[in-house]
Amino acid sequence: MLKRLRLSGFQLEVLLARSFDTFCADLGNLLLLLLQAPIIAICVVVVWNDIEEATDTLYFVLNLSAVWFGAINSCRELVKERAIFLREAALGLEASSYVLAKFLILSMLALVQCLILTVIVNMFVPLTGNLIGHFLTLWAASLAGSALGLLISACVSTPDKAVALVPIFLIPQILFSDMVMNSQHASNLTKNLKRLTITQWSYLAEKELCQDIPDNWMILGHWLVVILIGAVCLLLAALLLSRSAPAPRTKSS
Helix, strand or coil, rough: CCCHHCCCCCHHHHHEEEEEEHHHHHHHHHHCCCCCCCCHHHHHHHCCCCCCCHHHHHHHHHHHHHHHHHHHHHHHCCCCHHHHHHHHCCCCCCHHHHHHHHHHHHHHHHHHHHHHHHHHHHHHHHHHHHHHHHHHHHHHHHHHHHHHHHHHHHHHCCCCHHHHHHHHHHHHHHCCCCCCCCCHHCCCHHHHHHHHHHHHHHHHHHHHHHCCCHHHHHHHHHHHHHHHHHHHHHHHHHHHHHCCCCCCCCCCC
């Protein structure tokens, strides 16, 4: 199965240019996606400005928002172009190149959103510890969310179904976290499910960043787990897309 996931550098270059042009062409949708960040940031500021300090709940909300950015940005990207992909796959388009091109463009959108969110919130409710570390944590969470959204997009038949599934996948990010159930009181099943969520690991990274003397290796470890979850989602999305693609036509045909 993994043999079908060949990566073509030439295809990736062409697909990156095309995906970038497609994003820029739909300026209204792009602005709407970008507006999510300042709107959510303002809502966060309104709530936490009353106490004028960042709390554990604030860091969790920021990480959940970052995952939301990624998932909602990407959940329609594959399914809305399914007919185009199938036609081009018959001519030799590699699913892995196609999915990776989408992900790389989405990663730049996530970067801008997380930067806006971090800067606006920090202006009014100063985040404890290294600000760049907080931004990188949110970006990593958003990248994993983008990969999750692409996986959702590879599983469904219409964009509407993809959008409807995003909250269903995000609710476990809330329920299976230390913010809702501390590990000390959680069952073994809950603990294991926590290990599969993006927000659990990004939230732990945020908490470590807030320590007087943060353990940089521990923060890096949490980031790597978030990235690993995203990589698995990305791989599964490419595999599902590859399985649905027709076999490339031979020259004789």
